[in-house]
Amino acid sequence: MNWYLEVLKKYVVFSGRARRKEHWMFFLFNIIAVVVVATVDLALGxxxxxxxxxxxxxxxPHLGVTVRRLHDTGRSGWFILFGLIPLVGGIILIVFLAAEGEHGSNAYGPNPKSAMAY
Known part of the structure; x- marks a missing residue:
């Protein structure tokens, strides 16, 4: 849940990098929230x-964390537009988002894994 809230705190931040865990945990909690909201919406009529x-x-926030995730893999945020290509574009985008981030600093900032001390 902390990952979800962290993304919401960075509401429109498109610079920097985001770890895989940050992106996919936001995605998971977002799907859960969508199901809950849709169910409540249906129940209320x-x-x-x-x-x-x-x-x-x-x-x-979803666009922001996706762009930051692409930055972590060394790609421009404009690669998000691959998602607009029917079928193949979505698959390519998922592969980019699931790829391991670059070790060390890149053009978009320091490695978020090394910056976090857990």
């Missing part, structure tokens, strides 16, 4: 109301 509001609220 207002389905097309709460879900789009939640979607718009987390759209920029």
């Amino acid at each position: 207002t389905f097309p109301l709460l879900y789009p509001i939640y979607f718009l609220a987390v759209l920029l």
